[in-house]
Amino acid sequence: MNSQLLSQIQNGEPLAVARAITRVERGGNDARNLIRALFPYTGRADIIGVTGAPGTGKSTLVNALAKEFRTREKRVAIIAVDPSSPFTGGALLGDRFRMQDLAGTGIFIRSMASRGQLGGLAAAVSDAILVLDAAQFDVILIETVGAGQGEVDIAKHAHTTIVLEAPGLGDDIQALKAGILEIADVLVVNKADRDGANATAAALEMNLNLNPDKNAWRPPVLKTIALQGKGIGELADAIAAHQKYLGENHLRAKKEAARFNDELRELLQRELLHKKLQNVAAEQWQTWIDEITTRRRDVYAIAEEILNG
Numbered sequence: 001m002n003s004q005l006l007s008q009i010q011n012g013e014p015l016a017v018a019r020a021i022t023r024v025e026r027g028g029n030d031a032r033n034l035i036r037a038l039f040p041y042t043g044r045a046d047i048i049g050v051t052g053a054p055g056t057g058k059s060t061l062v063n064a065l066a067k068e069f070r071t072r073e074k075r076v077a078i079i080a081v082d083p084s085s086p087f088t089g090g091a092l093l094g095d096r097f098r099m100q101d102l103a104g105t106g107i108f109i110r111s112m113a114s115r116g117q118l119g120g121l122a123a124a125v126s127d128a129i130l131v132l133d134a135a136q137f138d139v140i141l142i143e144t145v146g147a148g149q150g151e152v153d154i155a156k157h158a159h160t161t162i163v164l165e166a167p168g169l170g171d172d173i174q175a176l177k178a179g180i181l182e183i184a185d186v187l188v189v190n191k192a193d194r195d196g197a198n199a200t201a202a203a204l205e206m207n208l209n210l211n212p213d214k215n216a217w218r219p220p221v222l223k224t225i226a227l228q229g230k231g232i233g234e235l236a237d238a239i240a241a242h243q244k245y246l247g248e249n250h251l252r253a254k255k256e257a258a259r260f261n262d263e264l265r266e267l268l269q270r271e272l273l274h275k276k277l278q279n280v281a282a283e284q285w286q287t288w289i290d291e292i293t294t295r296r297r298d299v300y301a302i303a304e305e306i307l308n309g
């Protein structure tokens, strides 16, 4: 591993950091070697996940929050994860606007939309977090659409997870539908300039009352107007309070254990599958599928053959 590149990454030089993330996105041996070299220097950054339905204002809020942390003398990086929109059209326009908004602030921002064949997006994001952690960012903000299992996985690996909601859909809580409410450490009703914000906040409070957490931490419900930067200071305070709570109760280490437990299992699943299938010809695979569809053999028998051979 090139030691000059390593020290550039560790000094947080934006170009080197960007290159390193590109490398982990590509995966393979280069990515592995890089992570191996950087890993001993990780573990310091506060990882904050921001999730919620599309259009709730995540990008706007994350930008505002990043700026708030800057005024608090923190070094800040953003990873915007959008599996639904690969690097084209709307996503790119949105990105451009965000980049302009952050120009000159010293905030590092990176969009991630996909990763090739092996690994998957969640793994690429995990590795990018390690790169940013080694690059000595104090705060890493991960923005992701809360609409599916993979995305929830990314958010749940944060030390603090913020779930965003926006008013306007009656008593319906989008996050509840998407199954992401229970991962929230802080709940935010954004677009509080709109009608219904109080009702949405009340619905969230009600839900917390119905499902009391076994932990001592009760997620606060905050209202923000991200577009005007309103309520962002209070949000940063709530995040700080949650992190203090984690620290005082030795829960940060527990969160890290859960994160690496999942990562290791997912990595093993991918690697074992790859190992078992790399020497299987496409025709052989097709023969097995034919055997199953014509009911000559069952999936268990084929799986056993693959595992033994």
Ligand SMILES: Nc1nc2c(ncn2[C@@H]2O[C@H](COP(=O)(O)OP(=O)(O)O)[C@@H](O)[C@H]2O)c(=O)[nH]1
Pocket: 052, 053, 054, 055, 056, 057, 058, 059, 060, 061, 190, 191, 192, 193, 194, 224, 225, 226, 227, 228
């Ligand atoms: N009225 C209002 N609009 C907002 C607020 N925050 C964000 N928006 C707008 O909501 C739209 C979606 O915001 P965006 O940050 O892209 O949402 P995301 O899809 O969750 O990332 C944009 O047009 C924003 O300008 C807010 O506090 N109030």
Ligand SMILES: [Mg+2]
Pocket: 058, 059, 060
């Ligand atoms: Mg967005």
